[in-house]
Amino acid sequence: MGMTMTQKILAAHAGLDHVEAGQLIRAKLDMVLANDITGPVAINEFEKAGFEGVFDKSKVSLVMDHFTPNKDIKSAEQCKQCRTFARRFDIDNFYDVGNMGIEHALLPEKGLVAAGDAIIGADSHTCTYGALGAFSTGVGSTDLAAGIATGEAWFKIPSALKFELKGELQENVCGKDVILHIIGLIGVDGALYKSMEFCGEGVKSLSMDDRLCIANMAIEAGAKNGIFPVDEITVAYMDGRVKREWKKYEADPDAVYDETYVIDLSTLKPTVSFPHLPENTKTIDEVGDVPIDQVVIGSCTNGRLEDMEIAAKILKGKKIHPNVRGIVIPATQAIYKECIRLGYLDIFIDAGCVVSTPTCGPCLGGHMGILAAGERCVATTNRNFVGRMGHVESEVYLASPAVAAASAIAGKIAGPKGE
Numbered sequence: 001m002g003m004t005m006t007q008k009i010l011a012a013h014a015g016l017d018h019v020e021a022g023q024l025i026r027a028k029l030d031m032v033l034a035n036d037i038t039g040p041v042a043i044n045e046f047e048k049a050g051f052e053g054v055f056d057k058s059k060v061s062l063v064m065d066h067f068t069p070n071k072d073i074k075s076a077e078q079c080k081q082c083r084t085f086a087r088r089f090d091i092d093n094f095y096d097v098g099n100m101g102i103e104h105a106l107l108p109e110k111g112l113v114a115a116g117d118a119i120i121g122a123d124s125h126t127c128t129y130g131a132l133g134a135f136s137t138g139v140g141s142t143d144l145a146a147g148i149a150t151g152e153a154w155f156k157i158p159s160a161l162k163f164e165l166k167g168e169l170q171e172n173v174c175g176k177d178v179i180l181h182i183i184g185l186i187g188v189d190g191a192l193y194k195s196m197e198f199c200g201e202g203v204k205s206l207s208m209d210d211r212l213c214i215a216n217m218a219i220e221a222g223a224k225n226g227i228f229p230v231d232e233i234t235v236a237y238m239d240g241r242v243k244r245e246w247k248k249y250e251a252d253p254d255a256v257y258d259e260t261y262v263i264d265l266s267t268l269k270p271t272v273s274f275p276h277l278p279e280n281t282k283t284i285d286e287v288g289d290v291p292i293d294q295v296v297i298g299s300c301t302n303g304r305l306e307d308m309e310i311a312a313k314i315l316k317g318k319k320i321h322p323n324v325r326g327i328v329i330p331a332t333q334a335i336y337k338e339c340i341r342l343g344y345l346d347i348f349i350d351a352g353c354v355v356s357t358p359t360c361g362p363c364l365g366g367h368m369g370i371l372a373a374g375e376r377c378v379a380t381t382n383r384n385f386v387g388r389m390g391h392v393e394s395e396v397y398l399a400s401p402a403v404a405a406a407s408a409i410a411g412k413i414a415g416p417k418g419e
Contacts, residue, residue, distance in 0.1 A: 002252025101332025165202030175210030298329025321411030
């Protein structure tokens with residue numbers, strides 16, 4: 001019986017020739033990640049267990065991105081705890097205010113994750129790195145503490161779903177629309193503890209930013225991970241970033257999948273996820289008249305340069321609706337600087353938007369855009385649960401940067417061509 005991409009990576013990291021779905025293994029890790037919310041919990045568990053060192057200071061990343069710049073005393077104390085830990089063990093990859101970014105945009109940008117890696121992070125969207133052909137998944141802070149100390153983690157080998165992509169995306173349709181369409185198709189538990197493996201000739205039409213977005217939201221379908229094949233686009237992205245050897249894994253021809261879904265990318269339309277679950281999707285022509293109060297363009301899902309470019313093209317020479325607060329958050333300092341160089345920040349500010357330093361901020365109801373009761377927000381983020389961005393009576397509508405920018409101008413949910 002053949003193995004999937006995910007199964008091959010996990011088998012290799014466990015030192016095994018073959019694994020099967022449901023099997024328990026102990027695997028070596030290439031990167032262990034925490035942020036300013038989950039890091040302190042992991043550090044507490046690390047100390048409680050009596051660990052006295054980290055397994056490899058170059059394979060631990062601590063990224064201060066959720067409540068930074070610190071919004072209050074508690075968040076300042078959390079960052080201080082991570083900072084102290086990083087200095088104590090001379091952690092190579094500690095990213096603080098001024099040189100940080102949203103973790104799942106920052107690590108690929110810095111070349112800290114690569115094809116064939118096994119990665120855990122105490123954040124559910126760690127599954128993002130599957131875009132590079134790596135196995136990556138979110139874990140609890142206790143598992144992370146053990147990973148920091150030992151460089152290993154226990155896994156149950158997941159079964160898999162195959163998503164065969166055909167055709168090419170139409171204008172103003174992007175990776176966000178692909179993953180929202182898929183979640184609407186299979187539901188928020190449709191891939192529960194499974195690997196979502198993407199393949200087919202349609203993959204080559206997806207940019208790396210599209211793939212990072214799609215893999216990022218695999219968790220919103222309940223998946224253990226999402227993963228893409230390694231192709232020329234992957235290699236070009238890693239070239240100049242990744243300074244070490246990496247390995248390409250391919251699924252066996254006789255790999256077993258629980259189900260196969262065929263997605264024709266050319267038929268997809270801009271898609272919006274209505275409150276209060278990502279699976280509650282409508283295409284832009286089904287939306288109706290939904291006035292909004294706020295737009296957020298950013299996050300680990302859609303804060304990359306391509307996302308900024310899409311939003312800037314739509315907002316150029318326009319003003320956002322007077323009833324709308326527009327918040328733009330480039331995901332890393334490098335993306336922020338490139339937005340300055342390309343003139344995107346001028347476009348955003350001239351349109352009436354505020355531009356923030358990199359932060360997760362409003363996505364989790366942290367800061368930089370909390371909603372009041374009754375307010376609605378179109379966001380390029382990844383979750384729209386009750387109270388996710390503020391008051392329990394507020395509403396979050398998930399969409400692409402194109403739809404978010406067009407909606408900011410219209411003052412209601414709208415497509416980039418006025419749909």
